[in-house]
Structure formats: C-alpha cells, structure tokens
Amino acid sequence: MLEFRDVTFQYEVEDFNIIDSLSFRVEKGEFVSIIGASGCGKSTIFRLTNQLLPMKSGEILVNGRSIRGQKGYCGYMPQRDLLFPWRTIGENLRLPLEIRGGLSRAEMDERVDRALTHVGLAGCRDKAPSELSGGMRQRAAFARTVLTDSELLLLDEPFSALDFLTRISMQEWLLGQWEADRPTILFITHDVEEALFLSNRVLVCEETPIRRLTSIEVPAGYPRTRACLADPKMIALRETLIGMLRKEGTA
Amino acid sequence: MRQSCKNTLPALILVFVLLMGWQLGAMRMDAAYILPSPTQILARLWELRGPLFTAHLPATMEVTAIGLAISIVFGLALAILMDARPGVQRAIYPIVIASQTIPTTALAPLFVLWFGYTIWSKVLVTVLITFFPITITVYDGLQSVKIEMIELMTTFGAGKRDIFLKLKLPATLPYFFSALKMAIPMSIIGAAIGEWLGAQSGLGYFSRRMLTQLDGAGVFAPIVLLSVVAMLLVAVISAVEKKVIRWRGDL
Numbered sequence: 001m002l003e004f005r006d007v008t009f010q011y012e013v014e015d016f017n018i019i020d021s022l023s024f025r026v027e028k029g030e031f032v033s034i035i036g037a038s039g040c041g042k043s044t045i046f047r048l049t050n051q052l053l054p055m056k057s058g059e060i061l062v063n064g065r066s067i068r069g070q071k072g073y074c075g076y077m078p079q080r081d082l083l084f085p086w087r088t089i090g091e092n093l094r095l096p097l098e099i100r101g102g103l104s105r106a107e108m109d110e111r112v113d114r115a116l117t118h119v120g121l122a123g124c125r126d127k128a129p130s131e132l133s134g135g136m137r138q139r140a141a142f143a144r145t146v147l148t149d150s151e152l153l154l155l156d157e158p159f160s161a162l163d164f165l166t167r168i169s170m171q172e173w174l175l176g177q178w179e180a181d182r183p184t185i186l187f188i189t190h191d192v193e194e195a196l197f198l199s200n201r202v203l204v205c206e207e208t209p210i211r212r213l214t215s216i217e218v219p220a221g222y223p224r225t226r227a228c229l230a231d232p233k234m235i236a237l238r239e240t241l242i243g244m245l246r247k248e249g250t251a
Numbered sequence: 252m253r254q255s256c257k258n259t260l261p262a263l264i265l266v267f268v269l270l271m272g273w274q275l276g277a278m279r280m281d282a283a284y285i286l287p288s289p290t291q292i293l294a295r296l297w298e299l300r301g302p303l304f305t306a307h308l309p310a311t312m313e314v315t316a317i318g319l320a321i322s323i324v325f326g327l328a329l330a331i332l333m334d335a336r337p338g339v340q341r342a343i344y345p346i347v348i349a350s351q352t353i354p355t356t357a358l359a360p361l362f363v364l365w366f367g368y369t370i371w372s373k374v375l376v377t378v379l380i381t382f383f384p385i386t387i388t389v390y391d392g393l394q395s396v397k398i399e400m401i402e403l404m405t406t407f408g409a410g411k412r413d414i415f416l417k418l419k420l421p422a423t424l425p426y427f428f429s430a431l432k433m434a435i436p437m438s439i440i441g442a443a444i445g446e447w448l449g450a451q452s453g454l455g456y457f458s459r460r461m462l463t464q465l466d467g468a469g470v471f472a473p474i475v476l477l478s479v480v481a482m483l484l485v486a487v488i489s490a491v492e493k494k495v496i497r498w499r500g501d502l
Binding site (some may be wrong): 099 | 397398400402403404406407408409413417418421422424493496497498
C-alpha cells in the first residue's frame with residue numbers, strides 16, 4: 001500500500017539528513033503505529049508522504065505508483081482538529097468533497113450525513129465546532145479525513161491533546177472504525193500503550209537521523225479489548241519498547 | 252440585553268456627571284462665545300437644523316463615502332497583493348508603516364492648492380487617513396491564517412484559489428470589520444479637516460464659519476452631529492458583524 005524506497009530528506013536549516021535513505025512498507029489494510037521520542041522526525045515521515053515536504057532523493061510509492069504528481073491518495077488528520085470555526089460540523093466535513101469537486105450539493109450532503117452517522121455524530125450536522133467536546137471534535141476531524149476517500153489514512157497523534165478517559169474511549173472507538181472498514185492506517189504516537197492497543201505492527205524510531213524503523217509485530221489478535229494490555233507478552237513488549245525509546249533519549 | 256445595560260451603566264453615569272459639570276461651569280462662566288454649555292449647543296443644533304441637515308451633512312457624508320470606498324477597494328487590493336506576493340510585501344509594507352508618521356492633515360492645505368475647493372481635495376485627505384490602517388489590518392488578518400490550516404487544505408488537494416476563498420477570506424473577515432469600525436470615524440474626521448481647510452459646504456466648513464462669527468455653540472453643533480453620525484455608523488457595522496461572525500475568538 002505504502003512503500004518508502006531509500007527516502008532521504010533534509011531540513012534547510014539543518015546540516016544533516018534527518019531522514020537518511022529510509023525504506024519500509026505498509027501493507028493494505030494494516031494498522032501500523034510509528035512510535036518515537038518527541039522531535040525524532042516521525043512527523044516528517046508523514047509530511048513527506050502527503051507531500052507537504054519535498055524529499056531530497058528516493059521514492060515513495062502508494063499502491064505501487066510514485067506519489068509525484070498524484071493527489072488525494074492519502075487522508076491526513078493532524079493533532080489538532082483544525083475544524084474551521086466559521087463552518088458548521090457538516091460544512092467542515094464537506095470541505096474535502098468541495099475541493100475535489102464533481103459531486104452535486106445533494107450528493108455531498110448525503111455523504112456527509114452518512115459519515116456523521118458512522119462516527120456517532122448524527123445530530124451535530126448544524127452545530128458549530130465550539131459546541132462540541134474535544135472527543136467529538138476529533139471524531140468529526142476523523143470523519144473529515146475519511147471523506148477524502150483515500151485508502152491510506154495518516155493520523156498524527158490525534159488523541160494526544162485529550163484527557164486520559166476520553167483518550168482511551170477514542171482509542172476503542174477508532175479500533176471499531178478500523179475493524180468495520182479496514183482502511184490502511186498509519187498512526188503516529190509517543191504513547192507506547194496506545195500503539196500496542198491499536199496496531200498490528202509497531203515501527204520504532206530508535207535514532208535520529210532515521211535510517212531504519214524497527215518493525216515489531218503486536219502479539220494480539222482482533223477484536224481487541226483493553227484487557228489484552230494485561231497479557232504478560234504485551235507487558236514485556238511494552239517494557240522492551242520503552243527501553244528502546246529511552247536509549248535514544250539518553251544517548 | 253440586561254447584562255449589556257449593566258455593563259454600560261457606569262460609563263453612562265460618568266458621561267452624565269461630566270456633562271453636568273460642563274453645564275454648571277459654562278453657566279457660571281457665562282461666556283457662550285468661548286465655552287457654550289451643552290444645552291446651548293443642543294439649542295443651536297436645533298435652530299440650525301435646516302442648513303445642517305439639508306446642505307452640510309450630506310456634503311460631508313458624500314466626501315466620507317467616496318473616500319472610504321476608495322480606501323476599502325484599494326486597501327483590500329493592496330493587502331491581498333502583499334499577502335500573495337512576498338516580494339511586493341517587502342517593497343511596500345515598510346513604506347506603509349513609515350508613512351503613518353507623516354502628519355497627513357498638515358499636508359491638506361497642499362491638496363487644496365492642487366485640487367482647489369472641489370470635493371477631491373477633501374476625498375484625498377480622507378483616503379490618506381484611512382487607506383493605510385485598512386491595508387495593514389486586513390494584511391495582518393490574511394497573515395494570521397494558521398499554517399496548519401493551509402497545509403490541511405493542501406492535503407485535500409486545494410489550490411491557491413480554494414485556499415483563498417474557503418480559508419483566508421472567512422478567516423480575515425473579523426479583521427475587516429475591525430478595520431471598518433476604525434476607518435469610519437477616521438474618515439469622518441478626515442472629511443471634516445478637509446472641509447475646515449477649504450470648502451464651500453460641509454460640517455467642517457460650517458464649524459469654521461461659525462468660528463469667524465464667534466458663535467461658540469455654532470462651532471460645537473456640527474461637531475456633535477459628526478460624532479453622533481460616526482457612532483451610529485459604527486453601531487450599524489457592529490450589528491452587521493454580529494450577524495455575520497458568530498465565531499470570533501474560536502480560531
């Protein structure tokens with residue numbers, strides 16, 4: 001689904017390649033988390049994938065095709081919901097459809113209504129973003145990302161600004177959404193437990209510059225509940241991952 | 252509504268006390284050609300209502316309207332141009348800021364020299380006073396748009412046109428209203444100053460004529476009228492703003 005081939009990137013203000021001939025693959029329908037310490041460059045991987053940053057060399061392929069010149073192959077959900085305050089929730093969800101064009105107003109409204117029902121916000125179409133709670137706003141932002149109609153979703157620490165209880169219920173909710181539709185999700189987080197609970201595979205960002213991502217399978221199947229986190233294998237893996245991340249932090 | 256009455260009550264009481272002080276002081280001094288009392292001014296305003304409302308107020312409003320319209324059109328155009336072309340911004344913005352230190356009103360006699368007693372000398376003063384604040388405020392509004400929001404739009408596949416129409420324009424609207432509320436009183440002041448220096452009609456001209464006749468109340472009457480008009484116009488704009496923008500501060 002997504003493949004990095006020897007991708008190299010350097011920020012103009014830095015004198016080294018923060019991403020140095022990095023290669024990795026994500027298969028269709030996978031839920032993969034990238035974990036790493038703050039500032040290690042994991043968000044840069046997203047910004048290269050959605051072409052907000054131009055890579056220096058290498059190739060990024062989505063569905064076997066280079067992303068150069070392509071549009072709309074991935075949906076991006078940032079950490080903050082970025083719902084436009086002058087638009088209602090429904091109008092916010094309509095934004096990606098409006099930009100892509102080709103649908104009538106009625107068709108767009110119908111798709112927005114379906115998406116809202118799907119994320120459990122059926123009654124919120126005409127509400128202002130400020131009337132919604134943090135968790136509801138993130139759900140609306142997720143629905144907006146899904147409405148880009150991309151099979152590949154890039155979620156950049158979407159729950160990190162939420163309080164703990166909202167965060168775990170949002171994680172369960174996201175897992176439900178993924179199990180229902182099986183999109184390919186690439187999920188950035190610095191929360192090891194969040195990564196273990198959600199994904200079938202974790203990519204660990206152990207060093208900066210990033211030359212490789214260590215791939216680790218999560219030893220749990222789906223459907224999952226939070227009880228799986230108490231499994232001895234999961235606890236051991238959690239400690240291993242924390243150890244890997246801290247090694248980088250103290251180096 | 253009750254809340255807003257409560258909030259303005261202290262200010263109203265203070266204004267009333269000051270007016271009473273003025274009234275008593277003026278009555279005691281008893282020299283209306285130097286310090287007319289508020290009641291004398293109101294009486295004079297009533298006596299002069301014919302020429303003031305039928306000839307001079309419309310003349311001043313005409314100058315204000317033309318000047319303000321020119322300032323808005325060119326101010327918006329320049330702000331948008333500076334926002335779209337950083338090169339233009341670098342060339343013009345410092346000059347715009349520096350020009351604010353020029354005492355425009357002191358230049359006004361020069362405009363009378365150029366344009367004579369026509370309406371254009373007054374319009375030019377008005378434009379010079381209001382053009383730059385509008386430009387700067389709207390430009391700041393365009394620049395205040397969050398980079399993350401622009402990036403989000405980009406990942407949806409939006410081009411410059413979509414970003415301008417769907418993001419920059421609505422995000423800048425509150426700034427535009429602020430600029431308008433600031434520019435209206437300034438444009439009226441500009442028009443009055445222009446008329447004071449050289450005109451055959453208008454409230455500024457009328458005030459000056461009364462001065463030559465040592466009619467203190469007659470000098471004040473048109474000024475009271477100008478203030479009331481400015482306040483009414485700003486109130487109208489504020490009401491429109493409240494209708495259009497319900498999300499100020501949510502961004």
